[in-house]
Amino acid sequence: MRATVMYEAGDVRVEDVPDAGLIDSTDALVRVTRAAICGSDLWPYKSMPRDAQGRRMGHEFIGVVDAVGADVETVDVGDLVVSPFLWSDGSCVFCQEGLPSSCLHGGRYGWGDVDGGQGEAVRVPQADGTLVVLPVGADDALMPSLLTLTDVMGTGHHAAVAAKVGHGKTVAVVGDGAVGLCGVIASKRLGAEQVILLGSNPERTALGQAFGATDIVTERGEEAVERVRELTDDGAHSVLECVGLEQAVETALAIARPGGAIGRVGVPEQDATSTGVAFWKNASIGGGPAPVRAYIEELLPDVLEGRIEPGRVFDRIGSIEDVPDGYRAMNDREVLKFEIRP
Amino acid sequence: MRATVMYEAGDVRVEDVPDAGLIDSTDALVRVTRAAICGSDLWPYKSMPRDAQGRRMGHEFIGVVDAVGADVETVDVGDLVVSPFLWSDGSCVFCQEGLPSSCLHGGRYGWGDVDGGQGEAVRVPQADGTLVVLPVGADDALMPSLLTLTDVMGTGHHAAVAAKVGHGKTVAVVGDGAVGLCGVIASKRLGAEQVILLGSNPERTALGQAFGATDIVTERGEEAVERVRELTDDGAHSVLECVGLEQAVETALAIARPGGAIGRVGVPEQDATSTGVAFWKNASIGGGPAPVRAYIEELLPDVLEGRIEPGRVFDRIGSIEDVPDGYRAMNDREVLKFEIRP
Numbered sequence: 269m270r271a272t273v274m275y276e277a278g279d280v281r282v283e284d285v286p287d288a289g290l291i292d293s294t295d296a297l298v299r300v301t302r303a304a305i306c307g308s309d310l311w312p313y314k315s316m317p318r319d320a321q322g323r324r325m326g327h328e329f330i331g332v333v334d335a336v337g338a339d340v341e342t343v344d345v346g347d348l349v350v351s352p353f354l355w356s357d358g359s360c361v362f363c364q365e366g367l368p369s370s371c372l373h374g375g376r377y378g379w380g381d382v383d384g385g386q387g388e389a390v391r392v393p394q395a396d397g398t399l400v401v402l403p404v405g406a407d408d409a410l411m412p413s414l415l416t417l418t419d420v421m422g423t424g425h426h427a428a429v430a431a432k433v434g435h436g437k438t439v440a441v442v443g444d445g446a447v448g449l450c451g452v453i454a455s456k457r458l459g460a461e462q463v464i465l466l467g468s469n470p471e472r473t474a475l476g477q478a479f480g481a482t483d484i485v486t487e488r489g490e491e492a493v494e495r496v497r498e499l500t501d502d503g504a505h506s507v508l509e510c511v512g513l514e515q516a517v518e519t520a521l522a523i524a525r526p527g528g529a530i531g532r533v534g535v536p537e538q539d540a541t542s543t544g545v546a547f548w549k550n551a552s553i554g555g556g557p558a559p560v561r562a563y564i565e566e567l568l569p570d571v572l573e574g575r576i577e578p579g580r581v582f583d584r585i586g587s588i589e590d591v592p593d594g595y596r597a598m599n600d601r602e603v604l605k606f607e608i609r610p
Numbered sequence: 611m612r613a614t615v616m617y618e619a620g621d622v623r624v625e626d627v628p629d630a631g632l633i634d635s636t637d638a639l640v641r642v643t644r645a646a647i648c649g650s651d652l653w654p655y656k657s658m659p660r661d662a663q664g665r666r667m668g669h670e671f672i673g674v675v676d677a678v679g680a681d682v683e684t685v686d687v688g689d690l691v692v693s694p695f696l697w698s699d700g701s702c703v704f705c706q707e708g709l710p711s712s713c714l715h716g717g718r719y720g721w722g723d724v725d726g727g728q729g730e731a732v733r734v735p736q737a738d739g740t741l742v743v744l745p746v747g748a749d750d751a752l753m754p755s756l757l758t759l760t761d762v763m764g765t766g767h768h769a770a771v772a773a774k775v776g777h778g779k780t781v782a783v784v785g786d787g788a789v790g791l792c793g794v795i796a797s798k799r800l801g802a803e804q805v806i807l808l809g810s811n812p813e814r815t816a817l818g819q820a821f822g823a824t825d826i827v828t829e830r831g832e833e834a835v836e837r838v839r840e841l842t843d844d845g846a847h848s849v850l851e852c853v854g855l856e857q858a859v860e861t862a863l864a865i866a867r868p869g870g871a872i873g874r875v876g877v878p879e880q881d882a883t884s885t886g887v888a889f890w891k892n893a894s895i896g897g898g899p900a901p902v903r904a905y906i907e908e909l910l911p912d913v914l915e916g917r918i919e920p921g922r923v924f925d926r927i928g929s930i931e932d933v934p935d936g937y938r939a940m941n942d943r944e945v946l947k948f949e950i951r952p
Contacts, residue, residue: 309937370901
């Protein structure tokens, strides 16, 4: 069969490869009817070192099931199916919690003995957990939109969910690529009132407006930050970072409102940063100076009724004149916390 | 009156300063009955450059109201009051949203003409928004615990809230200082099932156990990460970072479970990092590889019924043989997204 293979940056070929076929009893063999090139495919296209064996490419596809393994129950031969960009078993603890991208028994297309999606057919592992049957014909007019459910539309939606988009919120979307544009759709769908799209390509931002963007910011860097501040009172409640470059992350942080949320789906330029580590495990990082005034009223009854005893952290008491020695003692870790009775 | 003044790292003095007194009509004059030294006071104690004028210190205090301005309505002379570590008006948009730490008209103790809390008296600006009246006497046995509501207990609670602690969750608390220990209390109070405290001081971790910690990890760095992994299946659902040093942040990220949350309240060592910027505005950062399999079923009806049209991102279509040129065209930004019809 024909399939896409990348050998190094800039060297992508369509070649004859061994026909895809069932291996495990949980596999489905899918004949691809639609596929796509993803923005993330451009990362190796820009930077992949030479690999004599080549790497099979593609992870966005829809197709017709040609065969299924003995243990496949939810998918039949002849079904039109859509796959997410990762395969997953649907039954592990993370799949059950709605995080199939961290499936304990899942994996990536194009790696090991699993085909890529940019080819004529794909062996799909864990077919029951992975594939979703589509109730339309393979040439339905909705096919392009259904194809985005494999990745970019779901990724834009994930950015909006992580950025806590909701009714009446002000949203800023950083990036006018396919994911950013789908982030506009997702923000509008989740009830955002104002959707500011940051992008500089006129055709893409025009499509963003068609998708529901209320404002376009074509500036970059510090000028973009100022422009968003003009458009909002104190920044955006929700910021969707759909690029991945460090400058885009900095812009996203700068235009977020105090108490706001940044949903990050651009593949991080630098994995080693704190946010890069958090990205790959879909962890969120929150916090800052505590809004203690708001918490006093919540915690006060528990203290008054003796349910919590945080005062036990004080292990030394002194007068106001003892304060300098209190600093010394705390700094020397001789004292945990010093209480002053003036 | 007597008050604490810091002149440079290691040089803290208790001196005679001008008596505190009302200035604005929204002020209250509070005679301090209890105050404390905060872990964050140790940062200037370690590193403050020489300042000939000195800096007034302290932001954790309880006291009796001695006088109020003409516009103060909720606090009376003779009331025993507790203050959060920042003053705030209680009426701005951020105060109304539960984020008084970002009050548009608030500020810090010890700055400008506002007294510090480590002294005999404090002029409290925005008294109605800032102070909470306590229904006990000034020498009540609960005073140490009530004093923690000014900062450390509220800050530990904030870490737990930001880390999304809830019933049945596994929590890890990084740091056995007063905030970390209060984070243990907060985690237990919010229903955590397992609370792992990372700290090396035996007296402090013993207090942590009294507060509800179920496991103590005395190792640091990579060894601590391995130990937490042994104690949990896949890491902690919630991680409270209560130190602020970069190593502590790295440990917090490493021990978080996929899909987990890190609540960060340790004052960042490096303000310039992405997470440092987010910290000061209490913004959260979330996201990662989208759990697309979970989203397909949510988004599919909207595509099938035509409510969203993400397929409009495809602006070029080709066969499998056209794929190499599709990569080139997308990389040259000539094409937004390439659809393959094998």
